[in-house]
Amino acid sequence: MADVAQFLIIARQYEQAVEYADQMMKSVPEGMNECRAVYFKLHALFHGKMVRLSQGQLQEGVDLCMSANESLLANAMRTDMATLEIEQGRPAEAVRLLEEHYAEVQGYEYPALMQYFNVLLAKGYYRLGDLAKSRRYALATIASAVENEISEPLGQAYDLLYRIESQQGHATEALAYHEKYMAADKGYLTDVSAGALAYQAVKQQVQTKKNEVDTLNRQNQILQLQRELDHKAMETSRLYIALLLTVLVSAGFWLLRTKRSQLRFKRLATQDSLTHICSRQHFVDEAEQVLRQAARTTRSVSLVLMDLDHFKLVNDTHGHVIGDLVLKRAVAACQQHLRRNELFGRLGGEEFAILFPESTAAQAQERSERIRQAIAATPLWGETRHVVISASFGVACTDRSGYELRQLMIDADNALYRAKRDGRNRVIYGDDMDAAELEANALREAAPRERLADLPH
Structure with missing residues (x-):
């Protein structure tokens, strides 16, 4: 009870x-x-x-x-x-x-x-x-x-x-x-509605069974069954009640399991399975929303693309298991320098993206430099103790690239390319190029890199 x-x-x-x-x-x-x-x-x-x-x-x-x-x-x-x-x-x-x-x-x-x-x-x-x-x-x-x-x-x-x-x-x-x-209020009201709906469904079943029991009782009265038959009818009624209570509890557990499954699937769709940061598509969706809001108020937003240096060599030398541990170690180092409202996502492989809301290019460069130093200074431990990692960073800002995510990605990608070309393990701002470099990057943009392929035009 x-x-x-x-x-x-x-x-x-x-x-x-x-x-x-x-x-x-x-x-x-x-x-x-x-x-x-x-x-x-x-x-x-x-x-x-x-x-x-x-x-x-x-x-x-x-x-x-x-x-x-x-x-x-x-x-x-x-x-x-x-x-x-x-x-x-x-x-x-x-x-x-x-x-x-x-x-x-x-x-x-x-x-x-x-x-x-x-x-x-x-x-x-x-x-x-x-x-x-x-x-x-x-x-x-x-x-x-x-x-x-x-x-x-x-x-x-x-x-x-x-x-x-x-x-x-x-x-x-x-x-x-x-x-x-x-979001929380909507989810709570959805749970309340689901619970009330489940209760009404079970209540209707209870009423149906009760009507059946009443019909049996009237038939018993008309036929004037013997006392033994009346006793068996009472036992049957108790079994009905036990069954209905079982259905009631089962319905509740089913609703809870369904809700948990929905939340688990949502988490899988928005998180990278290895590093548990934003997945590629979730990062793109959230970044576009931030940029739309920033465009209305003309606030500066900076995008940083990060690529672990020589990561393919780590995989080839030490294997993919060690490579996964290195990725997790780099992500952990980054998260220590990120705030709650800043987006951090994995675009694929060893490529990551960070979106700094309300950040100028200079501020983004300074933050990226701290993150670069944190990755390079990450203590070596466990199975990755023999692996030294570093990262290259490309920075773009809406002050020059505008509020379209695709253009920000292109400019940050150009800067990242220059950081790798200039020796890796450094931070480069996307607009810091001469004419020859711009021409070289224009040729590279003719065949867009994989990280840009899924972005909307």
Whole structure:
């Protein structure tokens, strides 16, 4: 009954959840109290807005669970208490309650409850005007989220961060958080809709089976079957109920598995399987979107193409397994010098691309030089301890190349070619060429390199 009550709450069927909680109260096992039943009932009543609960009623539930050593359920009810405090204009009380039990909840290592504690603290401090603490707890909500799972607190955290950045005049950061909020909110609503649809489908099956049972009962009454037959009919009814509960739980697991599969396929489509950075197509799609936004505000954007030097020789000498380890080592060195809003993708083989939003050519050259030095200074370890690697960089900027990704790629590719021709392990800006070099590169562009073949014209 507890499992069914919990599933009904997830499916937003609060009235039915209360009914199951009431049934649980009538059949509490010996040696236990009503903590679990009271928790499900108060939680369903609170979120279903069926009655107006008071802090006293919620506190009674907390005390009951504490007496049963069910501190996790008690702290779950405290999130409802904190929510009520915030709704009734008492954010300071909500913050006090949550901070008092924060360390205890951390000890559970239960991400779902930790998310609610963090996002409620973020809301409370936001209402109190403490934007720094509100931002800290909102970020903690995101950090404690289960990877590739969308939840209600996650969307609320992104919304708070959007409001905080907006108030502080950080338009770019605010826009980024607003986009994440919209994506999380859309995903959460999709999950809620899927759960409600699954519940309605199973409910219809339950009703159909119930009608069948009612028909059998009427037939039994008409035919006045013997007592033994009536007893067997009751057993049959119980089997129907068990079967329907099994179908209900199975439907829930099926929905969860389907959602996880969709998220896994999406991740595979957007990530490079070896290095786990952006795949070629995902990098192209995201880069074009950034360039379109930058073009509207005439902000500078820089593109850097990076190529590991003599990588074919590494593969030929040490084998592809060592070559893969070298690629991972180079990617790790790059990521230490990249920010969250900067795109980093693998175009193929040992070729990589980096997009620096709001970056001039000079800034991109400086950042690329740091990355070049980091790759060259990467400690040698494990099976790659005998392999020394370096990288060549070609830089292009919208200030001269414009906002078309294809032209940026061509100019950065020309610069990369010059870096390799001039001895490798260096950074070259794409426009830093004489006439003879431009003519030579024009001949190379007549047969475009593979990395440009899939870009839109």
